[in-house]
Amino acid sequence: MSSLLKLVVFLGLTFATSFARSNDPMFAYNGFSNTNLELDGTASITENGLLELTNGKVMSKGHAFFPDPLRFRRSPNSTVQSFSASFVFGIISVYNNLSSHGLAMFVAPGKDFSAATPVGYLGLFNAQNDGNGTNRVFALELDTYQNSEFQDIDNNHVGINVNGLHSVESHAAGFYRDRNGTSESFEDLTLCSQQAMQVWVDYDSESARISSTVAPLNTARPKRPTVSASYNLSAVLADVAYVGFSSSTGKINSRHYVLGWSFAMNGPAPAIDTSSLPKLPLARSKPHRPVLEVVLPVATAALLVAAGAVVFLSVRRHIRYxxxxxxxxxxxxxxxxxxxxxxxxxxxxxxxxxxxxxxxxxxxxxxxxxxxxxxxxxxxxxxxxxxxxxxxxxxxxxxxxxxxxxxxxxxxxxxxxxxxxxxxxVPNGSLDRYLYGRNGNQQAMAAAPATLDWSRRFRIIKGIACGLLYLHEEWEKVVIHRDIKASNVLLDDDMNARLGDFGLARLYDHGVDPQTTHVVGTIGYLAPELACTGKATPLTDVFAFGVFVLEVACGRRPIKHSEAQQNRLVLFDWVFQHLQNGSLTDAIDGRLKGDYDVDEACLALKLGLLCSHPFASARPSMRQVMQYLHGDVSPPELAPTHQSFEALALMQEDGFDPYIMSYPSSTATASIGTVSATMSQGR
Structure with a gap:
C-alpha cells in the first residue's frame, strides 16, 4: 500500500485511502481528482481537484458522499462509536462577506435528499421534516445566513445540529488563539471571506460529547474547540450510515468548496496535507498595475508614467461608475x-x-x-x-x-x-423594531425603541388600511402589494405608517382578472387560496393585512416556534381561541399594561380575524375595512366556530413550497423590504 501511495504522489494525483485498523474505517482525501465520491445536484469535481458543492446557480443544492456506508455501531442496539473528521473548505460569493447560506458535513442513514429545500435548510431538510426524530441525521453546520425561524445567533456561526436546523449548540465563527500553551483570546473568522479554513469534528462515545473547531488554514489545531455540546448520538444515528457534505445557495450567487477531507472511527482523523491541496478560485481579478520593465531615458519614462496614470484613472473611473x-x-x-x-x-x-x-x-x-x-x-x-x-x-x-x-x-x-x-x-425605521426589537428577541428589546402606545398602533393600522384602499381602488390601476408585514411598514418623523417595498407588487387594469403567477410573499401572511390558484388578488392583500393587524395589536409574530411543544403557534388561531373563551382582551400586547382603548382594541382583533378569514368570500374589501375603523359601520360578528380556521395553519405550513415564500423579514434599522427572486423570469 505504501509504495502505491508514493507512486500516486509522484504522479501528482490526489489520493484517497479506505482501510481497516481493527475493523475501524478510515479515509483521507488531499484534493478529489480521480476519486469515486458520489455526487448529486450541482456538486462536481473541478479540473484542479476541488469538490464544488454549488456552482453559483441560485436556488440550487449539491451533495457529496463517501461511496461506502460506514458501520457506526459494532452491533445492533450498541452505542455509537467515537469518530473524528477534518476538512478544509472555502466559500466564494459575488458579495464581499455576504452569502445566503453555508454548508454542512453530515452523517445520515441514506443518500436521498431530493425533498430538501434549497433555501434555509442547507440542502438537508424541508419545512415538513425539519426536527423529525425519524431523520436520524447529525450535521455540523457552517452557516452564513441568520434564519429567525431556527433561532440562529447570527449570520456567521458554527452549529451542532441533530435532525434539523435548530442547533443543539452554536457559536460565532472563530477560534481560540493558543499562547504559552493555553487558549487565550477568541479571534473572529468570516466564513464567507473567500479564504480556505480547516474544521475538525469529534464525537466521544464515552462522554457523549460533540466538539468542533474552526481555524485558518495552516494554523495548528487550537486546544479549545469553537463549539461543543453534550449529546448522545446513540439515540440518533443508524447502525450503518453515510458521511458527506451538503450545501445550498438560496438567492445569492455563491460557490461552496471542499479542498480536502479525512475521517476515522475510534481514533483521530488522518492529518490533511495542506501543501498539496488544490487552490480556491479567485473571487475577482486583481487590478492591473502596469510596471515598467525597460529602463528608458528619464523624460520618456516620466511621459509613459503620466500617460499610464491617466489611462488607469480613466479605466478605474469607468469601471467604478x-x-x-x-x-x-x-x-x-x-x-x-x-x-x-x-x-x-x-x-x-x-x-x-x-x-x-x-x-x-x-x-x-x-x-x-x-x-x-x-x-x-x-x-x-x-x-x-x-x-x-x-x-x-x-x-x-x-x-x-x-x-x-x-x-x-x-x-x-x-x-x-x-x-x-x-x-x-424614512427616518424612524421599520415597525417590527418597535414590536420585537432588532432581532425579535428579549435581549434585543432593551436596545429597541420604547414600546408603541395603543393610540399610535391604532393610527398605524388605519394608515396602512388607507394606503391599501388607494392601491386597490383609488389609483389608475389596481396594485396588489403581495408582501404586507410589519418589517415593510416604515415610520416617518411623526410616527405615521408608510407601506414600503413594492418589489413583489403586481399591477393590472381595473375590471381585469389578474393572471396566475408565482406564489411569493412571506410565510404566515399568505392567503390559503394561493396554494391552489397561485392568483394574487386584492383579497389576498386583505388576508395579509388581517394578519398584520393581529400582529400590531398582540405584539406577536404570525407564526411562533415553540421548542417546548415542538410545534408552531399560529397567531390568528391563538386570538380566535381567546374570542371563543370570552377573553379577547387577554390577547392584547401585555407590554401595554392595560393602557389602551378596550373598544378599539377589540375592534382591531375582530377585524384582524375577519380579514384573515380562510375563505376569501368572507373577507371585507379595504373600503369596508375603512368604514369599520372609522365607526361608520359595525363589522359583522364572527361565527362561534373554529372549524373554518383550523385548516388555515395547515394551509400555511403544507400548501406552499417553503423556498417560494420563506423570505426573511429584514432586520434593518430602516427596512426597505424584499424584492422577488423571480423578477428575471418575467412578472
Missing part, C-alpha cells in the same frame, strides 16, 4: 438614476451608511449630491436576460404612486448583475 443600459430604457429615462450619483450619495456604499441586510441584498442611507434629497438605496442581484423590461416598467409605474401612507419608490439604476432601487428615506 459603469452601468448597464439598453435601448428600451430610453422611455424610462426620468426614473433612472446614475450610478455615479448613488455611489456618491452613499459614500461608496460604505458600511457606516448600511441600514441593514434584507432577503436579497443590502440597504444603504444616502443623500443625493445635487438635490440633497435623503434616500434609501437597495442593492439586489438580478439576471437581465429575461423579464427585466417588464419589471422596470412596473417599477416606474409604481413610482407614480402618491399617497401619504406609501413609501415612494423614486426610481432605479442597473449595473451588470446588479439592480439598485431608490426609495424615499
Amino acid at each position: 459603469a452601468e448597464l443600459r439598453e435601448d428600451w430604457e430610453v422611455e424610462f429615462g426620468p426614473h433612472r438614476f446614475s450610478y455615479k450619483d448613488l455611489f456618491r450619495a452613499t459614500e461608496g456604499f460604505g458600511d457606516k451608511n448600511l441600514l441593514g441586510t434584507g432577503g436579497f441584498g443590502r440597504v444603504y442611507r444616502g443623500v443625493l449630491p445635487r438635490s440633497k434629497l435623503k434616500v434609501a438605496v437597495k442593492k439586489v442581484s438580478h439576471d437581465s436576460k429575461q423579464g427585466m423590461k417588464e419589471f422596470i416598467a412596473e417599477v416606474v409605474s409604481i413610482g407614480r404612486l402618491q399617497h401619504r401612507n406609501l413609501v415612494k419608490l423614486l426610481g432605479y439604476c442597473r449595473r451588470k448583475g446588479e439592480l439598485l432601487l431608490v426609495y424615499d428615506y
